[in-house]
Amino acid sequence: MPTPFFRQPGVLADFIAQNRSRTYGAGLDPYAYERVTSRLTDLMDWPGAFIGEGRRQLADGERFEASGAVRSAGEAYRRAARWFHCAVLLPHPDREEAAHAARQADRAMDRALALLEPDAVRVEDDSYAGRLRGIAHAGRGVAVVVPGLDSSKEEFHDLADALLARGVAVFAMDGPGQGVRAATTTVDADYHHVMARVVDALHARLGGPVPIAVVGLSLGGYYAAWSAAHEPRIGAAVTVSGPYRLTGWDDTVPFVRETLALRSGSERAGREFVARVDLREAAKRIGVPLLVVDGADDVIPGVENGAGLAAAAPYGEYLSVPGGDHLLGNVRERWLPVVGDWIAERLRGAVS
Structure with missing residues (x-):
C-alpha cells in the first residue's frame, strides 16, 4: 500500500523533477529519462518502468554480444545497470522488487566489465x-x-x-x-x-x-x-x-x-x-x-x-x-x- 511519502500532493511531478539531474549524473540518457517518466501516472509505478527500460538495454546487449560487437554489448550492459539501479531510488514498499532490481544492476555491471575491463x-x-x-x-x-x-x-x-x-x-x-x-x-x-x-x-x-x-x-x-x-x-x-x-x-x-x-x-x-x-x-x-x-x-x-x-x-x-x-x-x-x-x-x- 502507498505510504505517506507516496500520498503527498504532487509527489510524482516533484520526484521526477528532483531526480532529473541526479539521473543525468548517473549516466541516464536525458531524453530516455523524459520518455520513461512522462508515461507515469503514479509514482508507485516508477520501479517497474525503470526495470522495463533496464531489460530493454539488457536485451540490446545480448544481441550485440551474440553478433560479436563486444564494445557495443558492454556499453549496453552498463546502461542497463544504471536503469536497474535508478529503479530503487525511492522508498517503495515492494522490497522484493527493489532487491530484484539491485541484483539485476549488479549482474549487468558484472557483464559490462567482463567485456570492457576484463x-x-x-x-x-x-x-x-x-x-x-x-x-x-x-x-x-x-x-x-x-x-x-x-x-x-x-x-x-x-x-x-x-x-x-x-x-x-x-x-x-x-x-x-x-x-x-x-x-x-x-x-x-x-x-x-x-x-x-x-x-x-x-x-x-x-x-x-x-x-x-x-x-x-x-x-x-x-x-x-x-x-x-x-x-x-x-x-x-x-x-x-x-x-x-x-x-x-x-x-x-x-x-x-x-x-x-x-x-x-x-x-x-x-x-x-x-x-x-x-x-x-x-x-x-x-x-x-x-x-x-x-x-x-x-x-x-x-x-x-x-x-x-x-x-x-x-x-x-x-x-x-x-x-x-x-x-x-x-x-x-x-x-x-x-x-x-x-x-x-x-x-x-x-x-x-
Missing part, C-alpha cells in the same frame, strides 16, 4: 560488495567510492571514470543497507568497521599495503568522513553533498524518514541511526587531507551540510559550487575534475 575483479564479503577497476594503477593508490542512503556502486560511473582517467584505481562498493547488500543487511553508522574490512581485502588482493583514499556521496560522505576519523590506513577523504550531521528524525522529510526506516529495518532503528549521524566530534580526529564539496543550492530539511565539517577538520578544505543541487548532477564540470585531480594528487603524494 581485468576488473570483484571483492566482497557478507557486509559489502564491490569491484576493483584499473588494477594496473593500484600501486599508485586506490580510491574507494562509497554511495549514500538510497544509492549503490552502479550510480557514480562518471566519478569512477574520472579517477581511472587520472591513473587511480577505483573500488566502488555497496556497504550495509546499500545496493546489492540492502536485502540482507541494514545501514551501519560505524562504517569504519566496514572500511577496515575493505582495506584488509584490497591489501590482500594487491599483495600488500597501497595508499587508500575514500570519496563518499550524500550519506556516503558521512561514511567517508567517519571512516577517515577512525581508520588510520585512509590517507585522504572527499565528501560530496555529505551531511555534517542530521538534526533529528522529526526534522527530516518523509522521503528520508521512510527510506531510513526501510534501510535500517524499522522506524526505531532509523531514529537511532539519525541520532548517530553527527560528525562534530569525529571531525577533530580526521588527521588527513579532507575535501568537502557541497552544492550551494542543496538544502534538505534536517540535514546540516558540510561547511562545519571542513572548518572543524584539521586539514579540511571547502568547495561550495554555485547553483549546485544535491549530488551536483547539474554542475558536474564545476566539481568532478576538481575532485579527480585532488584525489590523484593526494595519492601520488602518499606514494612519493
Whole structure:
C-alpha cells in the first residue's frame, strides 16, 4: 500500500523533477529519462518502468554480444545497470522488487566489465560488495567510492571514470543497507568497521599495503568522513553533498524518514541511526587531507551540510559550487575534475 511519502500532493511531478539531474549524473540518457517518466501516472509505478527500460538495454546487449560487437554489448550492459539501479531510488514498499532490481544492476555491471575491463575483479564479503577497476594503477593508490542512503556502486560511473582517467584505481562498493547488500543487511553508522574490512581485502588482493583514499556521496560522505576519523590506513577523504550531521528524525522529510526506516529495518532503528549521524566530534580526529564539496543550492530539511565539517577538520578544505543541487548532477564540470585531480594528487603524494 502507498505510504505517506507516496500520498503527498504532487509527489510524482516533484520526484521526477528532483531526480532529473541526479539521473543525468548517473549516466541516464536525458531524453530516455523524459520518455520513461512522462508515461507515469503514479509514482508507485516508477520501479517497474525503470526495470522495463533496464531489460530493454539488457536485451540490446545480448544481441550485440551474440553478433560479436563486444564494445557495443558492454556499453549496453552498463546502461542497463544504471536503469536497474535508478529503479530503487525511492522508498517503495515492494522490497522484493527493489532487491530484484539491485541484483539485476549488479549482474549487468558484472557483464559490462567482463567485456570492457576484463581485468576488473570483484571483492566482497557478507557486509559489502564491490569491484576493483584499473588494477594496473593500484600501486599508485586506490580510491574507494562509497554511495549514500538510497544509492549503490552502479550510480557514480562518471566519478569512477574520472579517477581511472587520472591513473587511480577505483573500488566502488555497496556497504550495509546499500545496493546489492540492502536485502540482507541494514545501514551501519560505524562504517569504519566496514572500511577496515575493505582495506584488509584490497591489501590482500594487491599483495600488500597501497595508499587508500575514500570519496563518499550524500550519506556516503558521512561514511567517508567517519571512516577517515577512525581508520588510520585512509590517507585522504572527499565528501560530496555529505551531511555534517542530521538534526533529528522529526526534522527530516518523509522521503528520508521512510527510506531510513526501510534501510535500517524499522522506524526505531532509523531514529537511532539519525541520532548517530553527527560528525562534530569525529571531525577533530580526521588527521588527513579532507575535501568537502557541497552544492550551494542543496538544502534538505534536517540535514546540516558540510561547511562545519571542513572548518572543524584539521586539514579540511571547502568547495561550495554555485547553483549546485544535491549530488551536483547539474554542475558536474564545476566539481568532478576538481575532485579527480585532488584525489590523484593526494595519492601520488602518499606514494612519493
